[in-house]
Amino acid sequence: MHLTPTQLDRATGVLLGTAVGDALGVPYEFETRVLPDDEPPQMLGGGLGDFAPGEWSDDTSMAMAIALVAATGADLTTDDALDAIAENFLRWFDGNPPDVGNQTRAVLGATRHRLDAGERGAGRVMREESDHYATAHPRSAGNGALMRTAPVALAHLDDRDHLADAARLVASLTHADPLAGDSCVLWCEAIRVAVLDGRIDIRAGLDLLPVERTDRWAQWLDEAAGQEPKTFTPNGFTVTALQAAAAAIVQTPSDETLPSVHLQNALHTAIRIGNDTDTVAAIAGGLLGARWGADGVPSPWRRIVHGWPRHERPSDARDLVALATHTVCDGHSDSSARSTIDDVRSSGTDSTHK
Structure with a gap:
């Protein structure tokens, strides 16, 4: 898909925004560190996984597992793409990462057991285990699919209906509850609109949901727009997590300049807002990055953010921008895309707002 330079900057902000929100929220997850009223959040590390300063957690790591497939130009609704995403989830899980959600751990662990026993088709097996979990746990609409959904939006910017299908299918790999899929559809469509049109519209995807749940979601989104953000805690439930992220965005005054x-x-x-701070901030960061672009992310945050996967070095802001660029450029980058990556490498002049 051809994007203008401004749209491309917004697209490259999606993964970057997810990661910086995640890394900012890590120290404060479930109040592992109390945040004084007069202190802005900082990428201090620690948290539930004893992360390094600036290191992202499972939210972005699982988003990266999706982004690595999306960056090949794959159609994320296909079995091959879903298999590849499932295999990447398992590659991350096999590294014994800290701070993995209980539902995700259960589904990935059961999938690994079946594959090690000789079954084939990681995506199929994972979706079956996701269905089994949802059947055994009626309240299984956790936020673990929504937290990682941002890269799905980049894969299908040109077709909102296809994007909705992809969002629901990728969510279902670990979270089969329909509300988890709904939340991913809504957030992916909001990201698509922000990238292409430069505006925040958290209601843009309501028509993409099953009609029997549209009114209920409209009410939930109205609550997010009008109620105090701190209302939306605890936020392990995908609806409350979306409301928390949306409230933080739409109720914070903005200035185009x-x-x-x-x-x-x-x-x-x-x-x-508290509670699952890294996840709520990662969700919010994906949409904020889509609206304001990579240029809107302060350079001190860009310089320090890093995490899984690690090869010769930990993945960092350059990798996030490169993956986003390859995704929206159908698996390759042109000269404007390469200049965007270079901008992230060389930026270092602005500072965080205090």
């Missing part, structure tokens, strides 16, 4: 200020302040609000 100061994009990084809105991005920073909205992420600060997301984290101050």
Whole structure:
């Protein structure tokens, strides 16, 4: 898909925004560290996984597992793509990562057991285990699919209906509950609109949901727009997590001339809601990055953010931008895309808003 330079910057902000929100929220997850009222969140590391400063957690790692497939130009609704995503989830899980959600751990663990016993088709097996989990646990609409959904939006910017199908299928690999799929559809469509049109519209995807749940979601989104953000805690439930992220974004004043200020302040609000802080901030960060672009992410955050997968070095902001660029350029990058990556490598002049 051909994007203007401004749209491309917004697209490259999606994964970057997810990662910086995640890394900012890590120290404060479930109040592992109390955040004083007069102190902005910082990438201090620690948290439930004893992460390094600036290191992202499972939210972005699982998003990266999807992004690595999306960056090949794959159609994420196909069995081959879903198999590849499932295999990447398992590759990450096999490394014994810290702070894995209980539902995700159960589904991935059961999938690994079956594949090790000789079964084939990682995507099929994982979806079956996801269905089994949902059947055994009626309240299984956790936020673990929504937290990683941002890269799905980049894979199908040109077709909102196909994007909705992809969002639901990728969510179902670990979260079969329909509400988990709904939340991913809504957030992916909001990201698509932000990238292409440069506006925030959390209601844009309501018509993509099953008609029997549209009114209920409309009410939930109205609550997110009008109620105090701190209302939306605890937020392990996918609906409350989406409401928390949406409230932090739409209720934070924005200024077109100061994009990084809105991005920073909205992420600060997301984290101050409390509870699952890294996940809520990662969700919010994906949409904020889609609206304000990679240029809206402060360079101190870009320099320090890093995490899985690790090869010769940990993945960092350059890798996030490169993956997003390859995804929206159908698996390859042109000269404008390469210049965007170079901009992230060389940026270092702005500072975080205090």
